Each structure stands twice: as structure tokens, then as C-alpha cells.
Amino acid sequence: MDFSRLQNLQYDLNATSTTAANLPSTLLELVVPGYSTISQLAFRLTGIDIGVLVTGWALIFGCHTAWRYLYDLVEGYFDEYYTSSIQVDDDDGLFNDVKDWLSEQQNNTSSRKLKAVTDYEDNKKDDNVDDELGIYKYEAPMPRYELSYGSDDFFHQGRRFKVARSSVKDEAGSYMRENLEIYCYARTAQPVKDLLAHIRQWKISQETAMTSVYRALNNGGRYWSKQSCRPSRPLQTVSLDQQQKDAIVEDINEYLHPATARWYAARGIPHRRGYLFHGPPGTGKTSLSFALAGVFGLEVYCVSLNDKDLTESELCTLFDTLPDRCIVLLEDIDSAGLKREEEPVVVEAPDADSKTSKDVTKTATKADSSSGSISLSALLNAIDGAASHEGHVLIMTTNTPEQLDAALIRPGRVDLQVAFTLATQDQIHETFVRMYSQTSEEQIRGGRRTNSKSRPVSKIADPETLEAMARTFSQQLPADMFSPAEIQGYLLMRKKDPQRALNDLKKWRDEMLESKKKGKKLVGAQ
Incomplete structure (x- = not known):
């Protein structure tokens, strides 16, 4: 390395030059001690004026800062x-609807800030996962991507929107709540309302x-939380007399009509409708x-x-937070043990012959008289109290009506009682x-598999x-x-294989009847 130039350097700390005398150098000398020396050394070694x-750089930084200030302003x-x-x-x-719609939009764009969520629903749509022997091979679900916390921009119908996802504590500070806030550049919120209406229609089309x-x-x-979104069950799959089903559908249809609400209001009648589905277990009340x-x-x-x-x-x-139109389902309401708070409960001493033992009578408290913490009066107040929704x-189901x-099922709270019975000959038929009839989709899918190396899916x-x-099946039961x-469980x-169902029917029937006769819950139990 040639050190000749370094040897010829003259360190004159008092020397002044154009670089040292300019304003940036003076300011930097105050901030960075020894800047003048460094500047002179760099200039003599490289010929570059650091001051320039x-x-x-200061000019660029100032312009950028000014631009950011003006932009933010x-x-x-x-x-x-x-x-x-x-x-x-x-x-x-609407929260989940907006989040799902935004997820679909962001999956089609190049967003850089996303949240990965395992999509378990996606695997349910794939029927081509069996091998050459027809054995189902489970595949791990793939992730889907949705809006992360923070803000992001998107365009809809040529208009720019901004959405912000945040989590905040509730007023009591006990748990976290999430919210989405959608912004648009407009003097009114109508564009956002139109967007939400579009999202709602999109969701309805997805979940028809x-x-x-x-x-x-x-x-x-x-609070209410969406737990699942299941395929709607066709009404004809419910084992109930057709006249009863027609009467229920007609009654609910009239009740839900907007004109009915006005009719109730004009006559001072609360716009409510309650149904009691009662019958043995497994007869189709919840279905x-x-x-x-x-x-x-x-x-x-x-609930x-x-x-x-x-x-x-x-x-x-x-x-109070229920939507205007929905079904509220109270299942097995008899198992809740609802009683009146003043109802007495008599408890006998374990040793009735003991001289020191006596019959003990106590008044049941609200917690003693029910398996839950809700009293009968509280439930009645929620159903049709002065401030009730x-x-x-409202549908209540019970096995033992x-x-x-009597106060729970009086007219006005329960307007229609529907009795479910054990299977009749027509219902068995x-x-x-229904079990062995093929839909058009199943026929296409079955034909496709039959033409392949896979074994047929059924013997319909x-x-x-x-x-x-x-007819033969129903006559034997x-x-x-x-x-x-x-x-249905047997089938x-x-x-x-419907023929196998006929062949095994006699044995299953006899075992079930014998178990029912002995009062056993398990088939073949001694």
C-alpha cells in the first residue's frame, strides 16, 4: 500500500476551507465532535467533499419529512x-361474514400481512381422496388466509376502502373482544352500507x-358465538306425520310474515310464538x-x-341480544329440573328406626331444586317478561312433558304442542x-367410481x-x-347393502325386543 499521500498530509486544525465553513459543517461540528478533522482527512484521501x-442527504431528508408531514396533515x-x-x-x-369475504378478497390479491387459519371445511369438499382399493386417505387440511390485526386497503367496484381489525378489552376489562371498522372516503356511510349489503348477499348465496x-x-x-354451519336438513327426512309437519310449517310461516307482527301490535298482543316438541328419545324433536x-x-x-x-x-x-328472526332451541328442558323457588322438598333421615333420627323437611332453594342455576321464574321472565324479546x-323439547x-307450557308461552311417537309402519317404510335411495349426484359419482378400478360404493x-x-322391511318390524x-342406526x-339389512333384521329385532322387555339399555345384556 502506498502511504506517500498519507505522509504528505498536513494536520492543520485551524485551517479553514469552503467545506469547513459552510453551514452543515458548522452544525455537524456541534453534534459530532471532530467532524472538521474527519472532513478534511476524507477530502485529502478521496477528493470527496463530505459536506456536499x-x-x-439533509435536503432529501427534509423534503421527505415535509412531504410526510403534509401527507399526514x-x-x-x-x-x-x-x-x-x-x-x-x-x-x-355480520362479523364472520365480513371476515370471510375479506379473506376471499385477500386470497386473490397480493396482501403482505395475513393471518393463517387451518381450513377444516375445505377437506369436506374433496371426494377424490381414496386409493385404488377404495380406502379413504385422510389429508391434513390446508391453511386459508384472513385479515390480520392492523389495517389494510382494498378496492370494491372501483372505490377504495380501508379495514382495520383490532382487539380491545370489554368495559369491565375481563376479556378481549374483536371488532372490524370499515372506512371509505365519502361524506356519508352509504358506500360502506352498500358493501355490507353486498357481503350479506354473498354469504347468503354461499349458505343457501x-x-x-x-x-x-x-x-x-x-355472548352468542357461531359454532357451526351445517347443511340444512330436508323436512321430508324427519319421521313425523305429514299433516303435523304441514301444520307446523303453515303456523310458523304465518307467524314470520311481516303483516302478522303489525296485526299483533294493533291488538296489543306480544309478537311471540312457542312450540313444545315432546316424545320419547330419538323420535326427531331436535331434527x-x-x-x-x-x-x-x-x-x-x-341455550x-x-x-x-x-x-x-x-x-x-x-x-335480549337475539336477532329479530331466529329459532331459539331449549333442548331437554325437563332435565334442567326447573321448579318454583318456594317448592318444598321432603328429605327423610337415612335410619328411620333410630330414636335420634327424625324426618327432616327443608325448603329447597333455587340451587337445590334445579340441576342448573336458573329458576323457573327467571326462565319465564326471559321468555315473555315485560322487557323480553x-x-x-321458541322451541322447547322434552322427553317427559x-x-x-304448568306455568311453563300454558297458552301464550307454548302455542302449539307436537307429539312425537315411536316409529309407525309408514315411518319405517x-x-x-330414504336410506337406500340415491340422489342424482350420488348416481353420477357412483357411475364414475364403478367405471374406475375402485370397487362400487353401494349395492342399491x-x-x-x-x-x-x-314393504318387507316394515312388515317385519x-x-x-x-x-x-x-x-336409522340399524340401517x-x-x-x-339393503339386502343385508333384510337378512339381519330378524336377529336384531328379537334382540332389541328382548332387551326392551328386560328393561336393559344394552342389546344382549343379561
């Missing part, structure tokens, strides 16, 4: 006076044959509830009164035909033969002895 570079002005927004909280059903199910969750407070939800396009809100942590105030809050369809308090007979087999669920074990 610093001046250029203008943006803040527009946000304040020319931006409208609508917020959607996570306890509203689906029923959303909500349950009450406890996360520092009770009919979900089938009705599919018929009318309603969401189902399930468990057996939850010991559910308080009376929380129950009222849940009913109107417009929904005689155990229910219909269940067999032609309609005429199937009808004859159904006594009426009013088996529940539709028991018959499900042989769902691809």
Missing part, C-alpha cells in the same frame, strides 16, 4: 371531514343450503327444529339451562326408502325392487316399538 453529501383532514366508517363487533353475526348454529359462550361474559330452520332460512340459537354458571341476568341478556320462534310446570337396487324390500333413531350399519 451531508447537504444533499391532508390525510388527517380527509379522515376527519371526508371519511365515513362502520364498526362491526365480534358478537354480531346451510344452517348456522349459535351457542352461548362464557368468556368473562355471556325437526333444524329442518324448520332450513325451510325458513333461520339461524338456530341453542343449555343445565349450565351451572349461567346466571339469570346473563340469560336475559342472551334473549319478540319476533323469534308431564314433569314440566319411509326410513328404509332399482326403485321397484327397493319399494318391495321396504312392529309399529310403536322402535324409535326412528334406532331404526346406517348396512347403508350400502
Whole structure:
């Protein structure tokens, strides 16, 4: 290395030059001690005036800072006076709709900030996952991507929107809640309203044959949470007399009509409708509830009164936050043990012959008289109290209606009682035909698999033969002895072979009848 130039350097700290005398150098000398020396050394070694570079950099930085300041000033002005927004909280059903729609939009764009979520629903759509032997091979679900926390921009119908996803604590500070806020540059929020209407219609088109199910969750407070979105059950798959089904559908249809609400209001009658589905287990009470939800396009809100942590105030809050049109399902209401608070309970001492033992009588408290923490009066107040919600369809199911308090099922609270019975001959026949009848989609899929190396998926007979087999099947089973669920469970074990279902029927029937005769819950139990 040539050090000749370095040896010729003259370190004159008092020397002044154009570089050292300019304004940036003077300012930098105050900030960086020894800057003048460094500047002179660099200039003599490289011939580059650092002051020029610093001046250029300072000019660029100043322009950038000024631009950001002006941009933020203008943006803040527009946000304040020319931006409208609508917020959607996570306890509203629209929250998931907006999030799903945004996820689909962002999957089609080049967003750089996303949140990965395992998509379990995607695997349900794939039928081509079996091998050459017809054995199903489960594949791990693929991720889908949705809006992450923070803000992001998107365009819809030529208009620019901004969405911000954030999480905040509730007013009590006990648990986290999420919300989405959608912004647009407009003097009114109408563009955002139009967007939300578009999203809602998009979701309806996606779920024309689906029923959303909500349950009450406890996360520092009770709120409705969407638990599933299941295929709507066709009404004809419910084992119930056709006249009864027609009467229920007609009654609910009239109740839900907007003119009916005005008719009730004009006469001072609360706009409510309650139904009691009662009958043995497995007769289709819950199935009919979900089938009705599919018929009318309603969401189902399930409440468990057996939850010991559910308080009376929380129950009222849940009913108050119901949408205008929905089905509220109270399953197995008899198991909740609802009693009047003043109802006495007599408890005998374990040793009745003991001289020191006496019959003990105590008055049951609210917690003693029910398996849950909800009293009968609290439930009645939530159903039809002075401030109770109107417009929904209330369905209560029970296996033992005689155990229910008369106040709970009086007219006005329960307007229609529907009795479910054990399977009749006609219901047995219909269940067999429905189990082994193929839909058009199944016929196409079955033909495609039959033409391949895979084995056929079923041994379904032609309609005429199937009808004859159904008659034989129903004739060999006594009426009013088996529940539709028991018959369906038997057929499900042989769902691809109706002839096998006929061949095994006598043995299964005799074993079931013997178990019922002995009062055993397990088939073949001694």
C-alpha cells in the first residue's frame, strides 16, 4: 500500500476551507465532535467533499419529512371531514361474514400481512381422496388466509376502502373482544352500507343450503358465538306425520310474515310464538327444529339451562341480544329440573328406626331444586317478561312433558304442542326408502367410481325392487316399538347393502325386543 499521500498530509486544525465553513459543517461540528478533522482527512484521501453529501442527504431528508408531514396533515383532514366508517363487533353475526369475504378478497390479491387459519371445511369438499382399493386417505387440511390485526386497503367496484381489525378489552376489562371498522372516503356511510349489503348477499348465496348454529359462550361474559354451519336438513327426512309437519310449517310461516307482527301490535298482543316438541328419545324433536330452520332460512340459537354458571341476568341478556328472526332451541328442558323457588322438598333421615333420627323437611332453594342455576321464574321472565324479546320462534323439547310446570307450557308461552311417537309402519317404510335411495349426484359419482378400478360404493337396487324390500322391511318390524333413531342406526350399519339389512333384521329385532322387555339399555345384556 502506498502511504506517500498519507505522509504528505498536513494536520492543520485551524485551517479553514469552503467545506469547513459552510453551514452543515458548522452544525455537524456541534453534534459530532471532530467532524472538521474527519472532513478534511476524507477530502485529502478521496477528493470527496463530505459536506456536499451531508447537504444533499439533509435536503432529501427534509423534503421527505415535509412531504410526510403534509401527507399526514391532508390525510388527517380527509379522515376527519371526508371519511365515513362502520364498526362491526365480534358478537354480531355480520362479523364472520365480513371476515370471510375479506379473506376471499385477500386470497386473490397480493396482501403482505395475513393471518393463517387451518381450513377444516375445505377437506369436506374433496371426494377424490381414496386409493385404488377404495380406502379413504385422510389429508391434513390446508391453511386459508384472513385479515390480520392492523389495517389494510382494498378496492370494491372501483372505490377504495380501508379495514382495520383490532382487539380491545370489554368495559369491565375481563376479556378481549374483536371488532372490524370499515372506512371509505365519502361524506356519508352509504358506500360502506352498500358493501355490507353486498357481503350479506354473498354469504347468503354461499349458505343457501346451510344452517348456522349459535351457542352461548362464557368468556368473562355471556355472548352468542357461531359454532357451526351445517347443511340444512330436508323436512321430508324427519319421521313425523305429514299433516303435523304441514301444520307446523303453515303456523310458523304465518307467524314470520311481516303483516302478522303489525296485526299483533294493533291488538296489543306480544309478537311471540312457542312450540313444545315432546316424545320419547330419538323420535326427531331436535331434527325437526333444524329442518324448520332450513325451510325458513333461520339461524338456530341453542341455550343449555343445565349450565351451572349461567346466571339469570346473563340469560336475559342472551334473549335480549337475539336477532329479530331466529329459532331459539331449549333442548331437554325437563332435565334442567326447573321448579318454583318456594317448592318444598321432603328429605327423610337415612335410619328411620333410630330414636335420634327424625324426618327432616327443608325448603329447597333455587340451587337445590334445579340441576342448573336458573329458576323457573327467571326462565319465564326471559321468555315473555315485560322487557323480553319478540319476533323469534321458541322451541322447547322434552322427553317427559308431564314433569314440566304448568306455568311453563300454558297458552301464550307454548302455542302449539307436537307429539312425537315411536316409529309407525309408514315411518319405517319411509326410513328404509330414504336410506337406500340415491340422489342424482350420488348416481353420477357412483357411475364414475364403478367405471374406475375402485370397487362400487353401494349395492342399491332399482326403485321397484327397493319399494318391495321396504314393504318387507316394515312388515317385519312392529309399529310403536322402535324409535326412528334406532331404526336409522340399524340401517346406517348396512347403508350400502339393503339386502343385508333384510337378512339381519330378524336377529336384531328379537334382540332389541328382548332387551326392551328386560328393561336393559344394552342389546344382549343379561
